[in-house]
Amino acid sequence: MAKGIMYIDGQRVPFDGEKNVLAVxxxxxxxxxxxxxxxxxxTFGACRMCVVEDEKGKxxxxxxxxxRDGMRIRTNTARLxxxxxxxxxxxxxxxxxxxxxxxxxxxxxxxxLALQFGVRHVRFQDTRPHYEKDRSSPAIVRDxxxxxxxxxxxxxxxEMQGMSILNFAHRGSELQVMPAFDRKLSETNCxxxxxxxxxxxxxxxxxxxxxxxxxxxxxxxxxxxxFQIAPAVRVAVGEAFGLEPGTNAIDKLVxxxxxxxxxEVYDTNFGADLTVLEEAAEFLERLKKGxxxxxxxxxxxxxxxxxxxxxxxxxxxxxxxxxPMEMFAAxxxxxxxxxxxxDGRTTYHIAIMPCTAKKMEAARExxxxxxxxxxxxxxxTQEIITMIKESGIRFTELEGESPDLPFGMGTGAAxxxxxxxxxxxAVARRVVEDKSRNTLQAIQFSGIRGSDAIxxxxxxxxxxxxxxxxxxGLVNVKKLLExxxxxxxxxxxxxxxxxxxxxxxxxxxxxxxxxxxxxxxGGLYEADxxxxxxxxxxxxxxxxLLEGPIQGxxxxxxxxxx
Numbered sequence: 001m002a003k004g005i006m007y008i009d010g011q012r013v014p015f016d017g018e019k020n021v022l023a024v025x026x027x028x029x030x031x032x033x034x035x036x037x038x039x040x041x042x043t044f045g046a047c048r049m050c051v052v053e054d055e056k057g058k059x060x061x062x063x064x065x066x067x068r069d070g071m072r073i074r075t076n077t078a079r080l081x082x083x084x085x086x087x088x089x090x091x092x093x094x095x096x097x098x099x100x101x102x103x104x105x106x107x108x109x110x111x112x113l114a115l116q117f118g119v120r121h122v123r124f125q126d127t128r129p130h131y132e133k134d135r136s137s138p139a140i141v142r143d144x145x146x147x148x149x150x151x152x153x154x155x156x157x158x159e160m161q162g163m164s165i166l167n168f169a170h171r172g173s174e175l176q177v178m179p180a181f182d183r184k185l186s187e188t189n190c191x192x193x194x195x196x197x198x199x200x201x202x203x204x205x206x207x208x209x210x211x212x213x214x215x216x217x218x219x220x221x222x223x224x225x226x227f228q229i230a231p232a233v234r235v236a237v238g239e240a241f242g243l244e245p246g247t248n249a250i251d252k253l254v255x256x257x258x259x260x261x262x263x264e265v266y267d268t269n270f271g272a273d274l275t276v277l278e279e280a281a282e283f284l285e286r287l288k289k290g291x292x293x294x295x296x297x298x299x300x301x302x303x304x305x306x307x308x309x310x311x312x313x314x315x316x317x318x319x320x321x322x323x324p325m326e327m328f329a330a331x332x333x334x335x336x337x338x339x340x341x342x343d344g345r346t347t348y349h350i351a352i353m354p355c356t357a358k359k360m361e362a363a364r365e366x367x368x369x370x371x372x373x374x375x376x377x378x379x380x381t382q383e384i385i386t387m388i389k390e391s392g393i394r395f396t397e398l399e400g401e402s403p404d405l406p407f408g409m410g411t412g413a414a415x416x417x418x419x420x421x422x423x424x425x426a427v428a429r430r431v432v433e434d435k436s437r438n439t440l441q442a443i444q445f446s447g448i449r450g451s452d453a454i455x456x457x458x459x460x461x462x463x464x465x466x467x468x469x470x471x472x473g474l475v476n477v478k479k480l481l482e483x484x485x486x487x488x489x490x491x492x493x494x495x496x497x498x499x500x501x502x503x504x505x506x507x508x509x510x511x512x513x514x515x516x517x518x519x520x521x522g523g524l525y526e527a528d529x530x531x532x533x534x535x536x537x538x539x540x541x542x543x544x545l546l547e548g549p550i551q552g553x554x555x556x557x558x559x560x561x562x
Contacts, residue, residue: 004069009076021065021073022050030075033084033113035201036150037063040500040514041159044151049084049113053077085117093124095202096145102203103141109201110148128173136186138363139208139356140197147177147204153196160500162475163306165190177204189309191302191474193498194356194507207356207508211383211390214350217376218261223348224340226264227257228328229403231272232354232418232503233381235523236510240385241395245516246523251400253352256388258401267403268351269410271328272417272426275299276536277546278558279321279423280430283493287464292317294469294484294491297423299323301361302498304562306474311481320559324417325351325358326367329374330557331550332407350377352384354418354506357498366560380508406541412531414539419521420472420502421448421455424495428468429535431461440534449525451501451518454480456491472497 003016006024013028020043025032035047045064052062052073059079074080091110099105131144151168154177158164165188169176179188197205217223229250238249254265283295298304298319307314322330329349336347351358361367362375379387388395402408413429416422425448432439446457448468453476457468469491471480477496483489499505504520505512512520533539550557 002067002069004067006067006070007072009074015067018067020063021052021067021071022062024067025052025062025075032062032075033116034063035109035113035148036152038152038155038199041152041155041199044155047148047150048087051080051083053080059083081117084113085119088114088117088119089122090124091148092119092122094126094128095148096143102146103206103209104200104203108203131176134184135208136184137190137192137208138186138360139192140185140194141206141208142185143204143206144176144178145204146202148202149175149177150201151177152199152201153177153205156195156199160195160473160475161191161193161498162478163189163191166196189306191305191309191498192357192360193302193474195499197356198507198509198511207380207382208359209383210359210377210379211387213377214379214383214387217348217350220348222345224263224336224343224345225261225348225350226266226332226336227262228266228268228271228325228332228349228351228407229253230268230325230351230353230355230418230503231415231422231524232506232509232520233352233384234527235418235504235520236354236381236512237385238395239510239512239516240389243396244519245512246519246521246526248523248527249395251402252395252398253384254403255398255401256391256393256395257384259393259398260387260391264404266328266332266407267410268324268328269414269417270407270539270542271324271326271331272414273411273536273539273542274327274331274546274558275321275324275417275423276413276426276430277542278327278554279319280427280536282319282321283427284431287461287492294494295319297493297495298560299417299423300357300496300498301355302357303474303477303496305357305360306477306498308562314481315562318562320561322367322558322560323361324414325353325378326361326374326560327558328407329367330369331545333369333372333374334557335549348376349374350379351375352379352381354381354503354509355499356380356507358508366562381506382508382510385510409539409541411533411536411539412528413534413536415527415531416524418503418524420497421450421470421495422502422524424448424457424468424470424493426536427493428457428459428466430537431466432459433462435535451514466492468492469494471495472502473500474498 008028015024018024033049036044045061050062055072134142234250238247296318359378362378413426448457455470459466501517505517
């Protein structure tokens with residue numbers, strides 16, 4: 001790693017291992033403008049906003065420059081200011097500027113930098129043709145008229161997920177970002193992970209907005225509107241209101257939902273406990289029967305869609321358990337049938353999720369009964385934040401309120417579902433024979449937690465050693481599958497999360513880089529640490545449900561075959 005001293009705008013700045021001059025500039029306290037620079041991706045150098053000037057007057061992009069000892073650069077000169085303003089003006093000239101009605105209004109990098117650099121007039125005409133919006137995906141909307149060709153979505157899809165759904169097409173003034181052959185997203189192998197929307201700095205790719213539907217149902221007196229809140233949502237929703245990432249704000253969110261008209265608010269942790277109990281039972285049964293192994297977790301809908309599209313031969317290895325969201329929804333609709341008839345109302349179920357792919361999952365035929373979906377609507381964390389702001393609720397001033405019973409009870413094993421390794425750890429807690437505190441700590445420190453792309457753990461269960469793998473990011477999943485196919489790796493259980501860091505890094509969450517995602521994961525682990533009950537089999541409501549009202553119907557309500 002290179003180290004030395006740079007001189008930035010006359011300021012002496014040491015560097016030690018920073019991968020480019022841009023990182024050193026930001027270390028010096030200067031916020032360099034960028035569009036195409038995304039620290040977790042490869043350097044692209046396309047937008048030219050981060051240009052700097054050296055002592056000889058040469059201009060170059062700081063994102064693609066390696067820091068050198070003794071280097072002297074300036075970040076803010078008359079030439080650079082003129083250059084940046086011209087770039088912004090040209091971008092705006094070929095950009096659909098309906099900012100007031102744009103999904104990204106107030107959260108758009110182009111809008112932000114145009115304001116910062118005082119671009120008040122655009123001298124150039126927009127000569128580009130108008131392109132049709134692509135609304136075919138159940139999770140995201142693509143508007144080519146707002147694309148600034150930064151390439152962030154292209155690199156996220158390729159480098160993080162290995163899917164390469166989006167790419168550049170044509171040349172010069174006709175350059176566009178699109179799926180191959182300009183197909184609709186629904187015609188591609190897109191898994192609806194939404195990470196392209198999370199990376200997009202403008203409104204070119206956004207999450208499908210279904211806020212209007214939610215308000216209509218909340219205002220309908222004939223509907224009983226019931227919410228469930230996913231584990232990862234609680235540690236991210238507060239960020240939009242000034243709380244630190246990782247702050248557990250579920251009690252405030254419950255209060256806000258009740259003020260907005262919710263009849264009941266439950267915790268998806270209850271569904272996660274059901275998932276642990278059913279998945280662990282299935283896993284132990286496979287151990288008796290000798291396979292098929294590895295058994296893959298089934299909580300992530302984008303992962304399931306990936307297998308269906310790209311590698312269907314592994315579908316037999318996927319656990320038959322529904323995701324916690326769908327398990328909870330099936331139980332909820334089943335338990336509310338009699339009450340609906342008695343009250344003359346219809347239960348409308350809304351799930352608040354960190355994940356855009358959950359919108360796709362909720363629409364699948366497998367999760368419908370008599371043509372009615374178990375989850376009527378999925379709202380992302382970002383969408384519920386917008387609704388809270390629309391309501392004028394001062395979120396941070398709310399008195400907290402616990403989720404409703406009986407389905408508001410969850411364990412520490414359930415809450416860690418929201419981060420990579422959490423599902424595997426929860427199942428491990430269930431299947432190990434020694435349930436002591438020391439064993440729980442041994443599992444915790446076994447390497448099952450962390451941020452490494454692929455992690456391997458060996459745990460003793462009975463007279464055998466279980467080999468468990470945890471993987472997040474589809475590009476890493478592909479590597480793991482290749483090793484399994486080649487016979488160079490063997491696992492009994494594999495936890496798969498499509499998004500990096502798991503659900504805390506879902507595309508439906510407020511945008512944040514790795515450090516923020518780690519804080520959110522830390523918030524979930526803290527919730528587990530302070531939980532009264534650590535293991536799913538000790539959730540009395542879940543156990544009573546399985547042994548009582550739905551006994552004999554668990555396969556119908558809690559399991560699915562793809």
